[in-house]
Amino acid sequence: MVGSSGSCENCKQDLEVYCPEIIWILKTFGGYSENIVIDEHFAVLIPNSLPLHGAAPLLCAGITVYSPMMYYGLCKPRQHLGVVGLGGLGRVAVKFAKALGMKVTVISTSPSKKNEAVERLGVDSFLVAMGTMDGIINIVSGPYTLLPLINLLKTNGKLIAVGASTEAPEIPYIPLMMGRKLIGGSTTRGMKETQEMVDFAAKHNIIVDIEVIPMNYMNTAMERLAKGDTKYRFVIDVANTLYSSF
Ligand SMILES: [Zn+2]
Structure with missing residues (x-):
């Protein structure tokens, strides 16, 4: 904005x-x-210690997960946070949660992501027990069912949607009532909190996992996006592209 x-x-x-x-x-x-x-x-002021290419996607992916964690109080040491989906946003959510001293479990349908989650990102577990989580950040953008996620929450647990799912899942009210659980949503936030998030990231050396591409790779990148053939956020190196083409 x-x-x-x-x-x-x-x-x-x-x-x-x-x-x-x-x-x-x-x-x-x-x-x-x-x-x-x-x-x-x-x-937004990017502190000198943050590399620009790894910091750029923080201004969308970073604030999208940081803001609901702060607003819904899912940011305290030793709380147990679930992250559904280990894509661009999920990886940043894991990094913030670990920097805050939380226990993090990734909930994913792709077993191939387990090694990365545990070894690279320091996720605490990949398997999940019912009624063990204080909160879940749900990044899934496709169709999904709410009940299994609600069942993972402890009493007073919060399930926060940040993925733009166009298919509205049915809300199972009774399981929410039985544990005073809450379903919420969030997008990016205002400038003040965006700066706070960037400063937090700089303090804890958090950058987004990215793939840097030159400008002339754009069409291929768009095709790869459409096919879901991406592991990390694309960052276009505009400056180098301009210099190398003259
Ligand atoms: Zn206004």
């Missing part, structure tokens, strides 16, 4: 992303621009 009203109820609470007059960067040719002028309110 690059602009908002600055005066509505949401803007006054640092929730620019919910402003009815929000201006998305798409209108300004986005990240493909060589130069961009924005109000300083919408600029």
